Structures are given as C-alpha cells and as structure tokens.
Amino acid sequence: MGMLHTLRSVVRLRRPAFKRIDRRLRSAANLDDLRAIAKRRLPGGVFDYIDGGAEDELTLDRNVRAFREAVFRPRVLRGLGALDTSTTLLGRPLTFPLVLAPTGFTRIADPAGELAVVRAAGRAGIPFTLSTMGTRSIEECAAVAGPGARLWFQVYAWRDRDLVRGLLERAADSGFEAICLTVDTAVLGRRERDVRRGFTLPPEIGPGTFLDGLRHPGWTWRLLRSEPIRFSSAEGLAGLDGTAAVDLAKYMNEQFDHGLSWSDVAWLRTVWEGPILVKGIQSVEDALLAVENGVEGIVVSNHGGRQLDTAPAPFDLLPEICEAVAGRTEVVCDGGVRRGSDIVKAVAAGADAAMGGRLFLYALAAAGEQGVDHVLQLLRSGTERTMALVGASTVDELGPDLLGCR
Numbered sequence: 001m002g003m004l005h006t007l008r009s010v011v012r013l014r015r016p017a018f019k020r021i022d023r024r025l026r027s028a029a030n031l032d033d034l035r036a037i038a039k040r041r042l043p044g045g046v047f048d049y050i051d052g053g054a055e056d057e058l059t060l061d062r063n064v065r066a067f068r069e070a071v072f073r074p075r076v077l078r079g080l081g082a083l084d085t086s087t088t089l090l091g092r093p094l095t096f097p098l099v100l101a102p103t104g105f106t107r108i109a110d111p112a113g114e115l116a117v118v119r120a121a122g123r124a125g126i127p128f129t130l131s132t133m134g135t136r137s138i139e140e141c142a143a144v145a146g147p148g149a150r151l152w153f154q155v156y157a158w159r160d161r162d163l164v165r166g167l168l169e170r171a172a173d174s175g176f177e178a179i180c181l182t183v184d185t186a187v188l189g190r191r192e193r194d195v196r197r198g199f200t201l202p203p204e205i206g207p208g209t210f211l212d213g214l215r216h217p218g219w220t221w222r223l224l225r226s227e228p229i230r231f232s233s234a235e236g237l238a239g240l241d242g243t244a245a246v247d248l249a250k251y252m253n254e255q256f257d258h259g260l261s262w263s264d265v266a267w268l269r270t271v272w273e274g275p276i277l278v279k280g281i282q283s284v285e286d287a288l289l290a291v292e293n294g295v296e297g298i299v300v301s302n303h304g305g306r307q308l309d310t311a312p313a314p315f316d317l318l319p320e321i322c323e324a325v326a327g328r329t330e331v332v333c334d335g336g337v338r339r340g341s342d343i344v345k346a347v348a349a350g351a352d353a354a355m356g357g358r359l360f361l362y363a364l365a366a367a368g369e370q371g372v373d374h375v376l377q378l379l380r381s382g383t384e385r386t387m388a389l390v391g392a393s394t395v396d397e398l399g400p401d402l403l404g405c406r
Contacts, residue, residue, distance in 0.1 A: 024037055024366070024367070025037075025366070025367045025370060025371060025374055028366065028367075028371075028374065029378075030338075030339065030378060031338045031339070031359055031362060031363075031375060031378070032338070034362045034363045034366045034367075034371060034374070034375055035051070035362040035366075037362075037365075037366035037367070038050070038109070038361075038362045038363075038365035038366045039051075041216065041218060041219060041365060041366065042109070042216060042219055042365050043212040043215070043216045043219060043220075044197065044212055045194070045197040045198075045199040045212065046108050046109075046199075046219070047365075048193035048194065048197055048199065049105075049108065049191075049193070049194055049199055050108075050109065050358065050361045050362070050365065051193075051358070052191055052192075052193035052194065052306075053189075053191065053304065053305035053306050053309070054189035054190055054191055054192075054305060054306055054307055054308065054309040055189070055190055055192060055309035056309055057305060057309065058309050058310050059302055059305040059308070059309050059310055059311045059312075059313065060304070060305030060306070061305075062305075062312075062313040062316075062336075063302070063304070063305050063313045063314065063315070063335040063336030064336045064338060065313075065336075066313040066314075066315040066316050066336060067315055067336050067337070067338070067339075067341075067342040067345055067346075070315070070345050070349075070403060070404075071403070071404045072341075072345075072386075072389075072390050072402055072403060072404065073390075073401065073402055073403060073404040074389060074390045074391055074402070075390065075391030075392075075402070076391060078391040078392075078393075080388065080391065080392075080393045081393045082393065083384050083387060083388055083393055083394075084393065084394045084395070085097070085380060085383050085384050085387065085395060086395070087347075087352070087353070087395040087396075089127070089297075089330060089332075089352055089353050090177070090178055090275045090296060090297065090330065092150060092177070093125070094125060094126055094127070094353065095124060095125030095126060095380065096124075096125075096126065096340075096343065096379070096380045096383045096384075096395075097343055097346075097347050097351075097352065097353040097354060097383070097395060098126050098337075098343055098353060098354050098355070098356070098376075098379060098380075098383075099126060099127045099128075099129065099152070099332060099353050099354070099355040100117060100121050100126065100127065100128045100129060100355070100356070100357070100360055101129055101304075101334055101355045101356055101357035102129040102130060102131035102132075102134070102152075102154035102180065102182070102357065103131055103134075103357040103360075103361055104131050104133030104134065104135075105133065105135055105229065106131075106134060106135050106136070106361065106364070107135035107136070107226070107229045108135075108229065109361050109364040109365040110222070110364045110365060110368045110369075111222050111223070111225075111226035112364075112368060112369060113134075113135045113136050113364075114128075114130060114134050114135065114136040114140075114141055115136050115140060115141065115144050116364060116368060116369035116372055117360055117364065117369075117372055118130075118136075118141045118144050118145050118149065118151070119144055119145075119146070119369060120360075120369055120372035120373045120376060121149065121150075121372075121376070122145055122146040122148070122149035122150075123146070123373065123376075124373075124376040124377075124380065125148070126150070126376070127150035127151070127152050127177075127178075128141075128149075128150070128151060128152070129151075129152040129153070129154050129180055129355075130151065130152070130153050130154065130176075130233070131154045132153075132154055132155060132156045132158075132167065132231075132233060133156075133231055134231070134232060134233055135229050135230060135231070135232055136232050137232035137233050138153065138167070138170045138171050138174050138176070138233050139170070139174055140232065141174075142174035142175055142176070145175075150177055151171075151174070151175065151176045151177060152176060152177065152178045152179065152180055152277075153167070153168070153171040153176045153178075153179050153180070154179070154180045154181075154182055154279070155167070155168070155179050155180065155181050155182065155268075156182055156185065157181070157182075157183075157260040157264060161267070164271070165271045167233060168268075168271050168272050169271075170233075172272070172273070172274070176274075177274055177275065178274050178275040178276070178277060178296070178297075179268070179272055179274065179275075179276055179277070180276075180277045180278075180279045180299065181264075181265065181268065181276065181277070181278050181279065182279045182280055182303075183260060183278055183279065183280040183281075184279075184280030184282070184301065184302065184303050184307050184308070185280075185303070185307065186260070188307075189303070189306050189307035189308060189309070191306060262289060262293050265278065265293050265295065266293065275296035275297065276295045276296055276297075277295060277296060277297035277298065277299055277330075277332070278290050278295050278297075278298050278299065279298075279299035279301050279334065280299070280301050280302075280303065281298045281299065281300050281301065281321070282300070282301075282302055282311055282312055282314075282317065283317075284317075284320050284321055284324045287300075287321045287324055287325050287329075288324055288325070290325075290329060291325050291328045291329050295329055296329060296330060297329055297330040297331070297332060297352075298321075298325070298329055298330075298331055298332070299332045299333075299334050299355060300314040300317050300318060300321055300331060300332070300333050300334065300351075301314055301333075301334035301335055301355070302314060302335060303335075304334075304335050304357060304358060305335065313335065313336060314333045314334055314335045314336065315333060315335075315336060315342075315345065315346060315349065318331070318333055318346065318349040318350050318351055319349055319350060319400065321350075322349065322350025322351065323350070330352045330353075331350060331351050331352055332351060332352060332353050332354070332355050333346040333349075333351040333353075333354050333355065334354070334355035334356070334357075335355075335356075337354045337355070337356040337359060337379075338359065339378075339379070339382050340378070340379045340380065340381065340382020340383035340384070340385065340386055341382060341383075341386040342354065343379065343382075343383045344383055344386040344387060344390065344392075344398060345403065347395060347398045348390075348398040348399055348400060348402045348403050349400060349403060350400070359375055359379070360372050360375060360376075362375070363375035390402050
C-alpha cells in the first residue's frame with residue numbers, strides 16, 4: 001500500500017503535464033510519429049509487448065519492409081473521376097479497404113481499450129475484430145457500436161468446445177457479423193523482449209515496475225484509477241480470471257487445442273451461421289484447403305511477426321495466393337501496414353482488404369480514442385491520395401499492373 005500511495009502522490013503532482021496531448025496529436029504526421037509518442041508515454045515493458053515480435057524479429061521487420069520495397073508503376077492522363085475509396089467485404093460496404101485486427105490486452109495501451117477502438121472504427125466505416133483475449137466483453141463492445149458498425153469476433157481453438165460455443169452464441173446475440181479463427185498459435189511464439197523484461201499480463205505494480213511507473217506517471221495513474229484488466233469475454237471460463245498476472249505461454253499451452261484441424265472448421269459451421277474467416281494462412285496449399293472447406297475469407301497473416309520468426313511476410317505471399325484462390329474466397333492481408341499506400345499496394349496485389357493491429361494500438365497509447373480517429377483518418381486520406389497518384393479513381397481499378405519491382 002505504501003508503494004501505491006507514493007505512486008499516486010507523484011502522479012497527482014505531475015498530472016497537469018498530460019494536458020498537452022492535443023498539440024502532440026496535431027504534430028503526428030504519420031504512424032511512426034504516433035509510435036514515438038506511444039513509446040514516450042508507456043512503460044518500457046508495455047511498449048515492448050505491443051511493439052515486439054518473436055525471437056530476432058526478422059519477420060516483424062520483413063512485414064513492414066515488404067511494403068516499402070514494392071514500387072508503383074503510376075499511370076497518368078487517365079481522366080480520373082471523383083475518387084472513391086469505398087469497396088465491399090463479405091458482401092457489406094467499407095469506406096476504405098481496411099479491417100482492424102484482433103489484439104489481446106488492449107487496455108494496457110489505454111483504459112478505454114477496445115471500446116475506444118470500436119467507436120472509432122464505426123465512425124470510420126470499417127470492421128473491428130474483438131479478440132477472445134480482449135479486455136472488454138462481447139456485450140460491452142456491442143453496446144457502444146453505433147448504427148452500421150461492423151463487429152467481428154476472433155476465435156482461438158480452446159480445448160473446451162462448450163466454452164467456444166458459448167462465446168459464439170454471445171457474439172451472435174450481440175450482432176457480430178463474422179468470426180475469425182486464428183490458426184497459427186499451436187504454441188505461443190517466444191517473444192524475447194517480454195522475456196528480458198520479465199513482463200506479465202496484466203502488468204503488476206511492484207518492485208520490478210516501480211521505477212518505470214514513476215517515469216510514466218500518466219500511464220500509471222490511469223491504470224490505478226481504472227477497473228482491473230481482465231480477459232473480459234472469457235472471464236470465469238476454463239479457470240481464467242484475468243485479474244492476476246499470468247504466464248501467457250503456459251496458459252495457452254494448457255488451454256488451447258494443439259490438435260486443431262480442418263474438421264474443426266466444419267464443427268464451427270454447426271455453431272455459427274455467419275461468415276467464417278481463417279486467420280494465419282501462410283501458404284498456397286493451405287489457402288486452397290480453405291477454399292475446399294468453404295470458408296468465406298482467409299487472412300494471410302503471420303500474427304504480426306509474433307509467432308514463427310522467419311515466416312513469410314503476408315504481402316510477399318499475396319500474388320501467388322490470390323492467383324490460386326481465383327476469387328473463390330475473399331483475401332485479407334494482415335501485417336506490416338503503416339500507410340495508406342500500403343493498403344493500396346495490398347489491394348493492387350490482389351487482396352480484398354488489408355488488416356492491422358499495431359497501427360491502432362500505437363494511436364490508442366498516444367492519444368486514446370482521439371488517436372485512433374487520427375490514425376484512421378491518416379490511413380484513409382493516404383489511400384485516397386495514393387489512388388489519385390497511381391491513376392485509379394476507384395478500388396476496382398487497382399491491379400497488379402500498377403505495381404512494379406525494385
């Protein structure tokens with residue numbers, strides 16, 4: 001108690017310094033700027049949990065670099081009409097081709113967590129995907145979603161099928177339109193930044209984090225004032241409480257089903273009537289199996305570089321996967337998106353939409369809900385500007401002819 005009292009005292013003395021966020025946000029010209037603000041505002045362990053990847057982080061780096069190395073072949077004098085970034089995904093409209101990815105423990109970035117992201121995604125006209133390991137419940141997210149908001153639910157393969165069934169029933173009752181089955185977590189990847197930090201989830205305020213808490217009093221104050229961080233959707237199930245620090249790798253190895261197979265996708269059909277997407281496709285062979293198993297969409301993804309290091313970058317895989325599936329299922333490219341131009345490149349390479357998680361976590365940590373609004377506006381305006389500069393009035397005009405190679 002004495003340590004918490006000291007932290008609260010220090011934070012109270014310094015609270016006025018944290019009213020400058022609007023000015024900081026106005027100066028954030030891109031996602032890297034928001035990342036830099038987030039790094040200053042968050043304790044080191046929290047930032048590294050959001051920012052880091054598996055082992056040497058080669059895949060994490062490649063996800064971003066693949067987009068940067070791709071070049072455009074702009075067309076000119078095309079008689080452009082009114083620019084229109086809108087498209088459709090799973091038969092419903094998007095204002096621009098982006099989906100917000102599922103992220104666990106979102107409230108470590110900001111106490112509002114997923115609720116802030118749901119509201120911002122609704123205003124932007126794009127889907128938000130709630131993680132099974134989310135820190136706001138299915139019902140809480142549905143309650144703040146405005147008219148026309150699109151909510152997806154991400155599913156892990158838990159050993160307890162009754163647990164999965166219960167989650168999906170709640171998602172259906174709350175108006176979620178699609179589920180996204182994550183298939184690249186047979187075990188948890190080794191995230192060495194977290195190992196070095198001794199980082200726990202939820203973060204503990206104790207001797208190991210006391211000094212870091214003093215260096216980041218704004219974050220600490222918000223953590224102390226808010227309700228405990230929990231796995232809100234799955235709380236109380238499978239022995240999971242979410243209020244105490246957990247060894248996430250140990251927990252996943254105990255609770256997640258390592259025997260997941262395509263038969264489990266067939267089982268999901270018996271308990272879910274809406275669209276199913278499979279997230280974690282990293283080969284043409286598995287993309288074709290997804291088509292054979294009748295899923296409505298695949299997410300080409302390596303879990304943001306957080307699972308198998310030296311796995312292929314999603315953008316590098318797009319041309320061959322999109323050619324192989326030939327429009328028989330929708331394709332989403334997840335990982336490495338940092339600018340609107342990356343979204344344009346993904347669609348030009350054959351994807352129906354791009355997906356990203358860190359992009360809104362950086363923004364949420366930098367400026368809360370305002371930050372998420374800001375980054376989504378940057379991404380949409382960047383998409384529109386890039387389309388104009390490559391000579392495309394509409395998303396349908398984006399194709400591989402607009403991409404070159406270095």
